[in-house]
Amino acid sequence: MSGDGTPLPEIVEVRGEIYIPLAAFRELNRRREAEGEPAFANPRNAAAGSVRQLDSNITASRPLNIYAYGVGAVSGYEFSSEWDVLQMLKRWGFRVDERNALCRDAAECLDFYHALAEQREQLPYEVDGVVFKVNELAMQQQMGLRTRSPRWAVAYKFPAHRETTRIKDIVVSVGRMGALTPVALLEPVEIGGATVQRASLHNQDEIDRKDIRIGDTVVIERAGDVIPYVVKAIAEVRTGDERKFQLPATCPVCGTEVLRVEGEPVVHCPNIDCPAQLQGRIVHFASRRAMDIEGLGEKLVAQLVESGLVEHLPDIYDLTVQQLASLERMAEKSAQNLLDALEASKQTTLTRFLYSLSIAHVGEYVARLLAEHFGTLLAVAEAGYDELVAIKGIGPEIAASVHNFFGEERNRQIISDLLDRGIRIEQAKTAAATLAGKTVVFTGALHGFTREEAAEQVERRGGRVTSSVSSRTDYVVVGENPGSKYQQARELGITTIDEEEFRELLGNS
Ligand SMILES: [Zn+2]
Known part of the structure; x- marks a missing residue:
């Protein structure tokens, strides 16, 4: 039975279009940029590339969506028309785009086409045209197929942009x-x-x-x-006057030698103090999973940098109530709240601190690996490339990036200035066997981990990950869009936890 009680057919093969909504696409690229990965050119390439991944954990981590539009093999239900297909797919619980219509003649088809063309720029996803199909399946049968396409369906594309x-x-x-x-x-x-x-x-x-x-x-x-x-x-x-282009070897804003890792397409300015990066780095530094400074968001950071109150990252810890209250839209009360949040952020963990530094390729997961392996900031900073690359989970790109970052004099200066402002980094505990003998099942997508990373975290703590729920399962970790395992866990009375609780369970919330 489906969600609304409609009986499901014995077999139904559903066809659909996989896509990435524009908002999710922009967020995906923002996150990739934050972690030093190359941005995707457009949502279509990103979606196609995600589906083609050999590692399904990567596919699962991408914001893919699907609209069902047709069926293949069916047994146990007799469709009468394309319209019937769409209605039934919807009733069976599949996502079906609402932007479709039953048109009685060619004029109505054209009206639909022009109406959609007008909405095109406002749609939450990209479209390149409309597909018209003959509605009655019996008539489709009569019309038959050409060599490579049916006679009963035609694509009418919008003008290419x-x-x-x-x-x-x-x-x-x-x-x-x-x-x-x-x-x-x-x-x-x-x-x-x-x-x-x-x-x-x-x-x-x-x-x-x-x-x-x-x-x-x-x-x-x-x-x-x-x-x-x-x-x-x-x-x-070409006339012969065209010139080849080569990226410069130094940052055009601050002059620091850029970091270029063999085989990696994106080149970085590794200077934490680079003026071009100041705002972005502060926003990341203050973000919830980094130093967690509530109230220090994008708008305020822009104001602080533009007003000259903050010229280097550590300056945020020198702000006063008077300075903050002088800013537009900043009441004294919120100024004091921000100072309190800044003060509270000084007590932090090595994972958070490493993550907060915006080192290329060092996301939260890598920060945790480094923290657990080295224990102290000094040990991470002094680690050689060979030592870094020998750690499980740290590849050559990450190792080079970390090594280069701490080798940069200005970065060391900024870190030392931050520590001078009173930041206290808790010694990292190396992973304890907190999950010894426990069995964990995952369902749905997690934000901070790929499936593989999450499983590794469990195993490092002595736990075991299985793919199906049984009475011997101890925890079911429920991510976004969980599958049937969630239901099974509830039926069996197994403890279900969300990602936040999972982090707590790992001991690094
Ligand atoms: Zn720079």
Whole structure:
């Protein structure tokens, strides 16, 4: 039985379109940038790449969504029409896009097409057109198939949001987390109702692979409110005056030598004190899983930096009530609350502190690995590349990034200034056998871990992870969109815990 009591057929093969909503796409890219990973060019590439992953844990960690639109093999139910298919899929509990319509003739089809084309820019996901299908399945049968496609369905695409223009120059922008991104400055061109003058080229590999040069005539694509990107250069119209581009070896903002790891596409400015990165690094430093400074959000950080009250990260600990109260929209009460939150943040853990430093590739999980392995900040800072890369879970990219970060004089200075402001780092406990003999099952997606990482954490503490729930299961960890295991756990009376409780169980909440 499905959610509303409709009986389910014996067999039904459901077809659908996997996609990433635009909001989730932007969040995904923001997170990747924060962890020093390359951004995806567009939601379509991101979704396709996620589904193709060999490691299903990675796929599970991506914000994929699906709209069911059709069926394959069915037994135990007789569909009469496409419309019936959509209605039944919905009743059986599948996600079906509400933006469909039953049209009686070609004119109504066209009306639907034009209405959707108008909404296109406001839709929460990208669309490239409409598919019209003959409704009655009996008629579909009569019409039959061509070699590669049915005669009873036709795709009517929206005009592509693509134009050609010329690259006037390529400049380098330094992101909030230090990633150097080459940006094409374009002869202004109108695409889908907006004037486009800049397009991201992502990284040097992308430029080399597409052989994009300064002066090239290029095809630009823009979809929804996603950043426009360069599809390809049109080599046939080159004049010979085009110039190749190479990312600089130093940060264009602060002059620090950039970090370029072999085989990795994104280049970083590793200077924690780089002015281009100050705001982003402070926001990350203050975030909940880092130093957890409540009230120190994006807007306030922007105000603090723009007003000159904060020029370096440690300056946040020197702020006074008077200074804060002088800012717009800041009452004395909230100023005092912020100072209290800053004071409270000084008592912290090594995992949090390492995570808060925005070291490329050091997310929460890697920070925890480092903390558990080395125990003290000094030991992490002094660790050699070979020592780092020998740790299970730390690859060459991470090891190089950590080693390079602590090798940078300015970074050491900032850390020492932070410690001078009274930050006290608890000695990290190496993982104790807190889950000895316990059996844990996961269902649904977790935010802070991939499945593999979560399982490893359990095993490090002497526990065991199994894939199915039984009466011998001790805990079922319930993430987002849990599957049937959640129901089974409840039926068997097994303790279910959420991600936060799971962290507590691990002993590093
Ligand atoms: Zn820099």
